[in-house]
Amino acid sequence: EPEVTQTPSHQVTQMGQEVILRCVPISNHLYFYWYRQILGQKVEFLVSFYNNEISEKSEIFDDQFSVERPDGSNFTLKIRSTKLEDSAMYFCASRTSRETQYFGPGTRLLVL
Amino acid sequence: GNSVTQMEGPVTLSEEAFLTINCTYTATGYPSLFWYVQYPGEGLQLLLKATKADDKGSNKGFEATYRKETTSFHLEKGSVQVSDSAVYFCALRGVTQGGSEKLVFGKGTKLTVNP
Numbered sequence: 001e002p003e004v005t006q007t008p009s010h011q012v013t014q015m016g017q018e019v020i021l022r023c024v025p026i027s028n029h030l031y032f033y034w035y036r037q038i039l040g041q042k043v044e045f046l047v048s049f050y051n052n053e054i055s056e057k058s059e060i061f062d063d064q065f066s067v068e069r070p071d072g073s074n075f076t077l078k079i080r081s082t083k084l085e086d087s088a089m090y091f092c093a094s095r096t097s098r099e100t101q102y103f104g105p106g107t108r109l110l111v112l
Numbered sequence: 113g114n115s116v117t118q119m120e121g122p123v124t125l126s127e128e129a130f131l132t133i134n135c136t137y138t139a140t141g142y143p144s145l146f147w148y149v150q151y152p153g154e155g156l157q158l159l160l161k162a163t164k165a166d167d168k169g170s171n172k173g174f175e176a177t178y179r180k181e182t183t184s185f186h187l188e189k190g191s192v193q194v195s196d197s198a199v200y201f202c203a204l205r206g207v208t209q210g211g212s213e214k215l216v217f218g219k220g221t222k223l224t225v226n227p
Binding site: 042044105 | 116144148153154155156157158161201203205213214215216217218219220
């Protein structure tokens with residue numbers, strides 16, 4: 001069964017460094033999402049992406065964040081200058097035109 | 113705005129016990145409601161969903177009924193197994209701007225089932 005994959009599974013970085021989190025959505029999916037979960041808190045929506053542009057973003061998704069679909073298969077989340085409070089589990093999701101979103105296993109980001 | 117309040121865990125049960133995880137929501141309009149499950153080391157998997165009032169979603173012995181009058185979507189299973197040990201997330205998809213259909217999640221409830 002096709003699935004969403006994410007790399008790396010864990011990332012440790014220093015504050016102020018740039019990180020890129022990678023996702024490979026299911027191949028025929030059209031809508032892409034990033035969510036995050038800070039330890040002990042809710043899973044929060046960050047951004048949605050469709051037709052090569054952002055369709056909605058949350059207030060968390062400030063100028064330090066960007067998303068890109070550089071080719072036909074990858075979907076990336078870049079954090080330009082990481083902060084301690086960016087430490088979280090980041091989930092990628094994708095869907096077809098139907099509403100069910102399929103999630104990847106997540107990338108655990110730790111900013112020191 | 114839309115929000116989901118979910119029973120906090122952790123929940124520990126013995127095998128074959130009855131499970132209820134409470135979930136209530138606040139939303140405008142008529143949201144779709146979901147339960148996702150996360151097994152250790154894996155991503156969020158859709159467990160069941162309901163798209164309108166009085167719908168019952170069911171899968172793998174789990175059930176949840178969309179109750180508009182009480183704005184609830186409680187997850188139940190009559191007899192849990194050790195393999196049900198996981199974190200369970202209640203979520204809603206409301207009417208959103210831009211058509212992104214983002215999900216709004218609860219905090220998650222960790223369930224441990226002991227043999």
